Amino acid sequence: MASCGFDTLLYGLREAVCAAAESLEARRQALRHDDETHALHAWVPVSPEADAALEPVVIPLRMFRDKRRPHIAVMSIEFEGRFLLRQERGSSKPRLVIEIGKRRFRWLSRTGMHHVRIAYRSADAWQPCVEVDGRFVDLPSVAMAGNGS
Incomplete structure (x- = not known):
C-alpha cells in the first residue's frame, strides 16, 4: 500500500504529463532539422550478390515526420484509494x-475504498479533473499551483 x-x-x-508533452514536442522539432546529424545513415549493397560493394544512403529524419502533428491531448488514471486526514x-x-492499494487487514479499517479518476487535458492547461465515486470534486486553484510542501 502506498500513501502520499x-x-x-x-x-x-x-508534472509527468507536462514532461511527456514537452518530450513529444522536442522530438517533433528534432525531426524538422535538415542537417546531417539528424539523418538516418545506412550502407546498402549495390547488387544482390554476397560480396557486392556497399554505397552510403542518407535519409533525412524529416522524411519520417508525421504531418498530422501528434500531441498528448488527455491523460487519465483510475485507481482505488482511501482518503485520510493526517496531522503532520x-x-x-x-x-x-x-x-x-489494499490494506493487509481490511476488516480493521473503518474507512472504505473509493474509486478515484484523475484526468488532465491539454485544452484545460493540464489542470486536473478529479472524480471520486462518480462525483466531480471542485478543487481550488491554489491546490494546483504546487505540491503544498
Whole structure:
C-alpha cells in the first residue's frame, strides 16, 4: 500500500504529463532539422550478390515526420484509494492523504475504498479533473499551483 499527500499526487501527475508533452514536442522539432546529424545513415549493397560493394544512403529524419502533428491531448488514471486526514508535525492544519492499494487487514479499517479518476487535458492547461465515486470534486486553484510542501 502506498500513501502520499493528495496534492503531491496531483502535482506529480501534472508534472509527468507536462514532461511527456514537452518530450513529444522536442522530438517533433528534432525531426524538422535538415542537417546531417539528424539523418538516418545506412550502407546498402549495390547488387544482390554476397560480396557486392556497399554505397552510403542518407535519409533525412524529416522524411519520417508525421504531418498530422501528434500531441498528448488527455491523460487519465483510475485507481482505488482511501482518503485520510493526517496531522503532520509542525503543521497547524491536517493534510489530506490518499492511500493507494489494499490494506493487509481490511476488516480493521473503518474507512472504505473509493474509486478515484484523475484526468488532465491539454485544452484545460493540464489542470486536473478529479472524480471520486462518480462525483466531480471542485478543487481550488491554489491546490494546483504546487505540491503544498
